[in-house]
Amino acid sequence: MAAVMRSNFLDPAVVARLGTLDLKAKTIVEGFLSGLHRSPFRGFSVEFAEYRQYMPGDDLQTIDWKVFARSDRHVVKKFEEETNLDCHLLVDVSASMGYGSQGVTKIEYASYLAGALAYLMNRQRDAAGLIAFDDRIVQMLPPSARPGHLVSLLVALERLTLGHRTNVAKPLGDLARALSKRGLVIVISDLLDDPARVIEGLKHFHHRGTDVIVFHVLDRDELTFPFDEAARFRDMETDEEVLASPAAVRGQYLQEIEGLVARYRRELGASGIDYCLLDTSQPLELALMAYLSARGRAL
Amino acid sequence: MPGLSFLSPLFLLGALAIAVPIALHLFQRRTEKVVPFAAVRLMHGAPVEEQHRRRLRERVLLALRVSALLLLAFAFARPYLVGANSGGAMPMTVVAVDVSMSVSGRGQFDAARALAREAIDDAPATHLVAVVRFDDHATVVAPPSSDRGAALAAIDGLEAGVGGTRFRTALSRAAEVIGPQGGRLVVVTDLQRGGWDASDEGSVPDGLEIVVRIVPAPEGNLAVTSVRREADGVAALVHNYGERLVRVPVRLAIDGQAAGAMEIEVAAQASGEARFAVDVPARGALLIEIDDRDGYPGDNRRYAVLDPPPAVPVLVLTAEAVLSNAGLYLQRALEVAGGDAPFEVALIDGRRFSASPSLEDRAAVFISGTRSLNREGREALAAYLQSGGQVFLTLGPDVDIATLRDTVGVAIGVEPDPVRASGGATTLVPADTRHPVFRPFSSPAAAFGDVDVTEYRQVREEAGWRVLARFAGGAVALAERPVGAGRLVVFASDLDTRWNQFPLNPAFVPFVVEMARYLTSGRQAQHTWTLPEAPPGHDGTPGIVEMEAPVAGGVARRAAVNVDVRESNPAAMTAEAFDANLTRRAAVARPAAESEAREQEAQQRLWQFGLLVMLVALAGESFLGRRAV
Numbered sequence: 001m002a003a004v005m006r007s008n009f010l011d012p013a014v015v016a017r018l019g020t021l022d023l024k025a026k027t028i029v030e031g032f033l034s035g036l037h038r039s040p041f042r043g044f045s046v047e048f049a050e051y052r053q054y055m056p057g058d059d060l061q062t063i064d065w066k067v068f069a070r071s072d073r074h075v076v077k078k079f080e081e082e083t084n085l086d087c088h089l090l091v092d093v094s095a096s097m098g099y100g101s102q103g104v105t106k107i108e109y110a111s112y113l114a115g116a117l118a119y120l121m122n123r124q125r126d127a128a129g130l131i132a133f134d135d136r137i138v139q140m141l142p143p144s145a146r147p148g149h150l151v152s153l154l155v156a157l158e159r160l161t162l163g164h165r166t167n168v169a170k171p172l173g174d175l176a177r178a179l180s181k182r183g184l185v186i187v188i189s190d191l192l193d194d195p196a197r198v199i200e201g202l203k204h205f206h207h208r209g210t211d212v213i214v215f216h217v218l219d220r221d222e223l224t225f226p227f228d229e230a231a232r233f234r235d236m237e238t239d240e241e242v243l244a245s246p247a248a249v250r251g252q253y254l255q256e257i258e259g260l261v262a263r264y265r266r267e268l269g270a271s272g273i274d275y276c277l278l279d280t281s282q283p284l285e286l287a288l289m290a291y292l293s294a295r296g297r298a299l
Numbered sequence: 300m301p302g303l304s305f306l307s308p309l310f311l312l313g314a315l316a317i318a319v320p321i322a323l324h325l326f327q328r329r330t331e332k333v334v335p336f337a338a339v340r341l342m343h344g345a346p347v348e349e350q351h352r353r354r355l356r357e358r359v360l361l362a363l364r365v366s367a368l369l370l371l372a373f374a375f376a377r378p379y380l381v382g383a384n385s386g387g388a389m390p391m392t393v394v395a396v397d398v399s400m401s402v403s404g405r406g407q408f409d410a411a412r413a414l415a416r417e418a419i420d421d422a423p424a425t426h427l428v429a430v431v432r433f434d435d436h437a438t439v440v441a442p443p444s445s446d447r448g449a450a451l452a453a454i455d456g457l458e459a460g461v462g463g464t465r466f467r468t469a470l471s472r473a474a475e476v477i478g479p480q481g482g483r484l485v486v487v488t489d490l491q492r493g494g495w496d497a498s499d500e501g502s503v504p505d506g507l508e509i510v511v512r513i514v515p516a517p518e519g520n521l522a523v524t525s526v527r528r529e530a531d532g533v534a535a536l537v538h539n540y541g542e543r544l545v546r547v548p549v550r551l552a553i554d555g556q557a558a559g560a561m562e563i564e565v566a567a568q569a570s571g572e573a574r575f576a577v578d579v580p581a582r583g584a585l586l587i588e589i590d591d592r593d594g595y596p597g598d599n600r601r602y603a604v605l606d607p608p609p610a611v612p613v614l615v616l617t618a619e620a621v622l623s624n625a626g627l628y629l630q631r632a633l634e635v636a637g638g639d640a641p642f643e644v645a646l647i648d649g650r651r652f653s654a655s656p657s658l659e660d661r662a663a664v665f666i667s668g669t670r671s672l673n674r675e676g677r678e679a680l681a682a683y684l685q686s687g688g689q690v691f692l693t694l695g696p697d698v699d700i701a702t703l704r705d706t707v708g709v710a711i712g713v714e715p716d717p718v719r720a721s722g723g724a725t726t727l728v729p730a731d732t733r734h735p736v737f738r739p740f741s742s743p744a745a746a747f748g749d750v751d752v753t754e755y756r757q758v759r760e761e762a763g764w765r766v767l768a769r770f771a772g773g774a775v776a777l778a779e780r781p782v783g784a785g786r787l788v789v790f791a792s793d794l795d796t797r798w799n800q801f802p803l804n805p806a807f808v809p810f811v812v813e814m815a816r817y818l819t820s821g822r823q824a825q826h827t828w829t830l831p832e833a834p835p836g837h838d839g840t841p842g843i844v845e846m847e848a849p850v851a852g853g854v855a856r857r858a859a860v861n862v863d864v865r866e867s868n869p870a871a872m873t874a875e876a877f878d879a880n881l882t883r884r885a886a887v888a889r890p891a892a893e894s895e896a897r898e899q900e901a902q903q904r905l906w907q908f909g910l911l912v913m914l915v916a917l918a919g920e921s922f923l924g925r926r927a928v
Contacts, residue, residue: 096337106337192338222338231332235339242342243353249342256341 051075085126085183086143088175089114091157092189092217094134094166095237101221102281109280110188110217111157113287117186118157120288122150130156133171134163143183165237166193172201176208188215190222192237195260199267206271213274215287216264218257220279225253306377306900313372320364324357356923363920367913374909379900391429391443391482392422394450395473396457397514399434400597400866401491403459404517411487414512415454418485419447426483429476430454433469434462435831439476442902461597461841462831463866464494467502467882474503476898481507489514490871495880502882509881511874520594521547522867523601524570526587532576533558535587535601539565540594540868549573552586553605582606584843584857598867602843602859604826609856610643611819614661616680617648618668618697625697625795626667628802632811633665642815652676662819663689667795668697669706681708685783689818694756695793709782711789712759717798718774724751725771727801734767735817736777739809746806752776754798755791788814828860 054063054074062076091114097107104112114130121128122145129143130153139160141153168189175185185205191198191214205212221227227246234241261277268275278287305311396415402408415430422428428450430441441453466488473484484503488494490513503509519541526535537547544566551559551573558577565571573587585603613633617625626646633642649669653676658664664683672680684690685708692698692707699706700715727747729737737743747768758775760766768777770791779788792798794811801807825834833839834846837860846856872880900906 099335099337190337192340219337221336227334229332231334233334233336233339233342236335236337238339240339241333242339244342253338253342257338260341 051077085121086129087117087121087126087184087186088129088131088143088179089117089153090131090133090171090175090185090187090189091160092134092166092168092187092191093132093138093160093163094190094192095162095164096166096190096192096235097217098162098236099219099222100280101219102279104280106190106217106219106280107160107162109278109284110215111160113188113215113217113278113284114186115154115157116284116288118150118153120292121145128153131171131175132156132160132163133168135165135167135170137171137174138163166190167197168193169197169201172198173204176201176204176210179205179208179210184211184213186213186215188217190218191216191260191264195263195267199264199271202268202273203271206273211274212268214264214268214276216261216275216277218277218279220281223257223279225250225257302381303378304381304896306379306896308376310375310377311372313375314369316372317365317368320361320368324361360920360923363916363923367916367920370909370913370916374906374913377900378905378909379896379903380905381899389427389445390423390425390480391477392418392426392485393429393431393443393473393476393482394418394454394485394487395431395433395437395469396454397434397464397469397486397488397491397494398432398457398459398462399464399491399494400459400461400595400862401464401494401516401869402489402514403461403595403597404520404869405593407489407514407517408457408459411459411514412454412457414487414514415457415485416451418487418510418512419450419454422447422483431469431473431476432457433465433472434460435465435468436462437465437469437472439472439898442898443476460839461862461866462839463863464488464491466494466877466880470503470509470881474507477507483508483510485510485512486877487512487514489516489869490874490877491516491866491868492870492872493865493868495872502884505883509878511877513871513874516869516871517593517595518542519545519567520598520867520869521545521565521589521591522594522598522864523549523587523589524598524864524867526585526601526603528579528585528603528605529574532574533579533585533587534575535573536570537563537565537573537589538570538864538867539567540870542567547571548590550588551575551577552588553577553580554583555586580605584859586843594869595867597841597862598864600841601861602841604843604857604859606826606857608641608826610641611662611815611822612643612645612660613815613819614658614664615644615646616652616664616666616668616672617646618670620648620650626665628796628807629665629667629794629811632802632808633815635808636812636815642819649673649676652679656680658683658688661688662822663691663815665691665693665815666698666706667693667695667793669702670697670699672699672702672706674705677702677705680706684708684785684787687784689786689788690782691788691790691814691818693790693792693794694758695795696797697793697795698756700756707782707787709787711780711787712761713789714757714759717754717756719754720752720770721772724753724799725755726750727752727768727776728771729768730766731768735820736767736810736813739813740806747810750799750801750804750806752792752799752801758789758791786818788818826856826858828858829863830860831863833860834858 051064051067052075054076058076064075064077067073067075091110093107097110098105100106100108118128125145127143127145130139130141131137132139139156141156168191187202202212202214225246230245232241232243265275276287394415396411402411419428427443427445428447429439429443430450430453432438432440440457441450444450469486470484477484484507486509488511490511519539522538522540524536524538526533533551535549537549539545544564546562546564548560548562550557559575561573561575563571563573583605585605586600588600591599615626615629619625630644630646633644636642649671653673656676656679658679664680680690690707694713700713703713704710727750729743729747732743740746752770755770755774755776758778760775763780764775764778765780766775766778770776774791776791777788779786794802796802828834830839830841834844837844841860841862844858844860846858
């Protein structure tokens, strides 16, 4: 199944070699949307608002001739030009996001994903904002649906630099308190933090009526621990070193990471928060599908 | 201040080997790669504390390995401490005390101790002092030190023994102890005239002050100088080294039981014989004892062993039947060899030998003819040689040259036709006069010069032969070569008076006997030892010594150990004569210093501690290494 998906979607490592983030996002999204014409998700991209009585001066192309045939009335379709969905893209820029073994680091993967999501939101007239955080909010772009805003957001994503330690709970709490309008919060992080605090922080959004999607980005190495030589494993955030023989610690480690993922999936799911585990070798389109599903519920 | 020095400092270069474990340690550290990883917090298998412990363990292991290598180099360099007691560069007074038998007379050694103590007391305050005891050997009993009490204590612990006097050995050793810094050598001795043995070697450096403190010799000494079995009893010789006639009580004991006693008169500077007409058993031990209160006690007893020495079995192989004269001269010559090394000679002709060839117990085989040997006999001889047998082969007319290769197992290059000597006869000329077979001849060339040989066989001088004698014309007369594990000696003529008259020459018997002894060396038993020579493992005390059987299950042998009668003569020389005999040499500092260093190193044996600690370090390394991850 994975092989089939790889053949239909873009490999993140390939995306990484595309020029600017703008081009990357466009490539991902356009490819994704063209694929949607053959998928059950068709129609989500059509933003129909209402019918109204034809008025002189209206563009004849907007007249719905099928309604005229049925009711002998001239009505025109009205497409909604703006949306009321504010979407906050929360991207973790802590040092641990700098890890990468599949040709792309977690922070790069997160940037592509956030860029693609922003591009998609912009195309659908949703307002996209960006918050970069490690143990605090280091950058913030308020949501906006203006065409120029997308460029600013993509530039901001491209200029993201790695920060320090992860503390997901604190920036989430700060943001939850600052939000005054319901919307959608998308968290892109490796969530290598205390899971209880992370879950508690995410629940704050949900309690305020904000939908939350969590993209849990991990590297393939972090999920499989493929090392085979004894080495000093240095924590990228704390510089703490652990001398270990992989054969000796692999079982325990995999048990820990699987437990962590299972806990996030279980407890976030129970709180109505969408949880999507992504490893950096997976196509970004999968994340877009998760977003569209959540957006459907949010509207 | 004590310091550390080394006898073989070049071995310290071996310490550079520590670079290997250090490099491995550093290399190993570099190869243990550091992997940046995001989810380290999820790894609990190897906590950080263990890493610290491992680092510590690795450092301890490195320290142990480096220590082991350093200690190994240290031990091989043979360290020693150079301190206040080691001599340093201070001048020294060495007291060499004669402890030979010639100072064991009544009151002599007390006088010797007193003189030695005086010498220590008189030593200049700036001198270190040392004490050397000497007889046949010289030993440092108090190493160079400022501790005079130790030197005096060492002197008090000395006793006269039964050894001989060797002045050169003593002086040379004492000079080594004094070393290049110089000093004074005090020799406490009776100045026995026999102490300057010509075979003794040693010298003292020029400029070394030598002071002789003379221990008075006794007025006379009586010594038992020989004991022998006679046909009708036992005879002993007692020598009177005194200047007046004495009556000496002489006692005989056989196997520890008194067997006779008599009193004999012995004139001044003469020997007297005591003859005991007693039944002497075939086996046993004799002791002759005299009373001599004023002389040396060590030579008042003399021992002898009655046990017949085991004869060495030798085979004489002839071509003709036993009734002929073949091999007769060889047989008779071997039979007259007596003393401590008799031979048991068997004469056999080739036919009888071939019928049941057995050579296992034969120490040597003398072959005068091979014509009657059949194939079995030849093969037995060849196998005997290959397995270590000793063969003396004459190449007379009874030797079948055609089958000679089969007989000795190798081609020995003998021309089949005999050569007639030009001029009617030729003589033997020893080519290697140092060879043991010529040992009894003061002038081998003269002894063999009148041996007329009329015919001989030409032996080609091929590789492997060692020519011992030639005929006057240059042809090989006597030669030896190894064959397998054995030895073959070839005489190119005969020994049955057919091609020469050698068996009738006075040199024949000693030649054959020495040849037999040479071929059977190691098979004879020694029954009498004269100190300082002694049986292996013996402590040098005169008496009867039981020796282990040479082979498992064999009969234990006895040997008599006696003092050297040369030591019994108390005749002394003057101090001037002593000094005149001194061999002086130019002072060479380095050998003396090295000798002292060797002595100190041997006494301290620090290398043993080094090796011990190294083993402990290796054991610790092994223990810790097994626990390493």
